[in-house]
Amino acid sequence: MTAGHDWPLWEVFIRAREGLSHKHVGSLHASDAEMALQHARDVYTRRREGESIWVVQSTDIVASAPADKESLFDPADSKIYRHPTFYEVPDEVECL
Amino acid sequence: MVQSQITGNASEADEAARFQSKVDREIKIEPRDWMPEGYRKTLVRQISQHAHSEIVGMLPEGCWVTRAPSLRRKVQLLAKIQDEGGHGLYLYSAAETLGTSRAEMIDALHEGRAKYSNIFNYPVLSWADIGAIGWLVDGAAIINQIALCRCSYGPYARAMERICREESFHQRQGYEIMMSMAFGTKDQKRMAQSALDRWWWPSLMMFGPSDRESAHSSQSMQWKIKRVSNDDLRQQFIDMTVPQADYLGLKMPDPDLKWNEERGHYDFGAIDWAELKRVVSGDGPCNKERMTARVKAHEDGAWVREAAAAYGEKQRLRKQAAKIAAE
Amino acid sequence: MTVEAQREALFEYLLRLGDNALILGHRLSEWCGKGPVLEEDIALSNIALDLVGQSTLWLEFAATVEGGARDADALAFKRDVLDWRNFLLVEQPNGDFAHTIVRQFLFDCFHVELLQALSKSANQEIAGIASKALKEALYHRRHSGQWVIRLGDGTEESHARAQAALDALWGYTRELFEGDAIDEMMMQAGIAPDPGDFEENWKQAVGAVLAEATLTVPDANWSIGGGKKGIHSEHLGFLLAEMQFLPRAYPDAQW
Numbered sequence A: 001m002t003a004g005h006d007w008p009l010w011e012v013f014i015r016a017r018e019g020l021s022h023k024h025v026g027s028l029h030a031s032d033a034e035m036a037l038q039h040a041r042d043v044y045t046r047r048r049e050g051e052s053i054w055v056v057q058s059t060d061i062v063a064s065a066p067a068d069k070e071s072l073f074d075p076a077d078s079k080i081y082r083h084p085t086f087y088e089v090p091d092e093v094e095c096l
Numbered sequence B: 001m002v003q004s005q006i007t008g009n010a011s012e013a014d015e016a017a018r019f020q021s022k023v024d025r026e027i028k029i030e031p032r033d034w035m036p037e038g039y040r041k042t043l044v045r046q047i048s049q050h051a052h053s054e055i056v057g058m059l060p061e062g063c064w065v066t067r068a069p070s071l072r073r074k075v076q077l078l079a080k081i082q083d084e085g086g087h088g089l090y091l092y093s094a095a096e097t098l099g100t101s102r103a104e105m106i107d108a109l110h111e112g113r114a115k116y117s118n119i120f121n122y123p124v125l126s127w128a129d130i131g132a133i134g135w136l137v138d139g140a141a142i143i144n145q146i147a148l149c150r151c152s153y154g155p156y157a158r159a160m161e162r163i164c165r166e167e168s169f170h171q172r173q174g175y176e177i178m179m180s181m182a183f184g185t186k187d188q189k190r191m192a193q194s195a196l197d198r199w200w201w202p203s204l205m206m207f208g209p210s211d212r213e214s215a216h217s218s219q220s221m222q223w224k225i226k227r228v229s230n231d232d233l234r235q236q237f238i239d240m241t242v243p244q245a246d247y248l249g250l251k252m253p254d255p256d257l258k259w260n261e262e263r264g265h266y267d268f269g270a271i272d273w274a275e276l277k278r279v280v281s282g283d284g285p286c287n288k289e290r291m292t293a294r295v296k297a298h299e300d301g302a303w304v305r306e307a308a309a310a311y312g313e314k315q316r317l318r319k320q321a322a323k324i325a326a327e
Numbered sequence C: 001m002t003v004e005a006q007r008e009a010l011f012e013y014l015l016r017l018g019d020n021a022l023i024l025g026h027r028l029s030e031w032c033g034k035g036p037v038l039e040e041d042i043a044l045s046n047i048a049l050d051l052v053g054q055s056t057l058w059l060e061f062a063a064t065v066e067g068g069a070r071d072a073d074a075l076a077f078k079r080d081v082l083d084w085r086n087f088l089l090v091e092q093p094n095g096d097f098a099h100t101i102v103r104q105f106l107f108d109c110f111h112v113e114l115l116q117a118l119s120k121s122a123n124q125e126i127a128g129i130a131s132k133a134l135k136e137a138l139y140h141r142r143h144s145g146q147w148v149i150r151l152g153d154g155t156e157e158s159h160a161r162a163q164a165a166l167d168a169l170w171g172y173t174r175e176l177f178e179g180d181a182i183d184e185m186m187m188q189a190g191i192a193p194d195p196g197d198f199e200e201n202w203k204q205a206v207g208a209v210l211a212e213a214t215l216t217v218p219d220a221n222w223s224i225g226g227g228k229k230g231i232h233s234e235h236l237g238f239l240l241a242e243m244q245f246l247p248r249a250y251p252d253a254q255w
Helices: A033-044 A066-078 B012-024 B037-062 B071-096 B102-110 B127-148 B154-182 B186-205 B217-222 B230-248 B273-283 B287-300 B302-326 C003-029 C038-066 C072-077 C097-118 C124-152 C156-172 C181-188 C195-212 C235-243 C245-249
Strands: A009-015 A023-029 A052-057 B258-260 B265-267
Touching: A009 A033, A023 A033, A023 B071, A033 A052, A033 C038, A033 C124, B037 B071, B037 B102, B037 B127, B037 B217, B037 B287, B071 B102, B071 B154, B071 C003, B071 C038, B071 C072, B102 B287, B127 B154, B127 B186, B127 B230, B154 B186, B154 B230, B186 B230, B186 B273, B230 B265, B273 B287, B287 B302, B302 C124, B302 C156, C003 C038, C003 C072, C003 C097, C003 C181, C003 C235, C038 C072, C038 C124, C072 C245, C097 C124, C097 C156, C097 C195, C124 C156, C124 C195, C235 C245
Parallel strands: none
Antiparallel strands: A009 A023, A009 A052, B258 B265
16 A cells, blocks of 8 residues: 555445345455455444445456446336236235 | 446537436436546545545544543543544545545545645644534534535445434534533633634634635535535534533633524624635644654554555465365 | 452452453554554454453442442542553553554453453353453454464565564563462452463464464563562553543542
């Protein structure tokens, strides 16, 4: 870092409570995986915000491009038959 | 995160129009979205300046951690300063999403190319100053930061939300210290009044120059990087703080301060903008100490950072070799 | 043994526990804002907070055992050097990051062993505090141990600094395992272990990490102790002068 170099960047995901999935909370720098885990604990769970941590090196994340947003996601808009409200069933029939 | 190639063939003007329309509709801008170069630059400048303020701000309070007068005060203060470190980290991370590394930002700070809040260039003389910093400086910061939670840039807004949530105890802690001082012995009361006298005006300057003079305000408002004007935020802070000082039985160091029934706000005296300019440009009472301390910590830590990087690299190579051997 | 003697011994023993945690926590808090990297600054503050928190619990209990004439703050801020009962190891100055980490690691390995034993104490209060502190100490050891490995197996410079720190501090570790009459009384009462009992475990835990760190266990032919009896190094006086200044300068004030 002296000559303008940072340790690698890591993304931090935390499971807030049992039963929930891990959620992205932020990032940090660490020189190895164990350090990333410890830093994540110290930086992002000081107020008991979690009970499980994932750390992933940022360069390992593959992300979709913003420019692809329409072609990737808009086609799902018209597929309303994927939602239960699309189907009409009589009120008196239960458990549907 | 990952840098993206800008794809699509929309012209710059189309992109700019689409960008502004998103901002107008309160849709957050995310790191890989198209954004005007000026927007990116303004954000990096503002977020890194904000991050630097948190980090430099650890120093004046840090000088009292080892002198906190009770076990309870010791852990409170340490936890508060630690939070500030955390907030600096969240902010650097938010700025990094715009493509500037933390190392670059820190170099800019150490080389005097980046600014930080003027407030941290004043000396912290007594324990009451720790109370005044929590009460006034954090109080002013919170007002600024709540407004920034609605900023158009997603990572900055999210960092601000987390910071606001965590910072709510800072101001209360400061006020509690002020109470123990203002209602304490004669010596303590004297320290409390002196702290208010010295920290009041610099706190008002924290909101920045008047909107009439601010170089960046109107463009930032249009981009929704800034949501409320400097003067409005300052007025809000004054209106909030005056009754709190009254409760403590302390006297505000401003003879012109009085309630204006018609405006529904307090009127206040003229701010010494020349002083702000002087302090921001490096001539405050503690600018040199603060920067020297920052640079020293950074330089003293260089061998540690190199060692950890070297070890991390060795680990990576060992893992690779083990994998190859196993195949 | 009289009840009175028993009580005095317990008070002394609790001071040792509280003083070690407070002095080491104070030393770590001196790093605040000056860490080698922001993340590590936060990590060191966390450990300092744990230790000052533990010291508060020990000293509060000590104050109760003493009879209530003084509270935990009075014990922390109104005792002079001769009445402090911490090891010389924890009062040693921070030095460079390697000194701080090695000092921490040597203590953490001891602390884990001690707290493990204390969590089974016949004294419920002690067992309760120790169980809570043990969780923290296990993390401290993980943190400092990893750093010893990084520094030892990092660069030539970091290796040399870590080895120098180890050589400089090793002679203070003898004291951790030397029992005295107070320890003996605590042992008899089933309150605390014989510190000599876990010297072997400590050596193994420390040795394993040093081996991975490619560092050499010092062949020290010197050792200094005395902290448990109030015979300290000169460093402690300066630490106390700074830490205790406000309550001593304004004895009537509430903070």
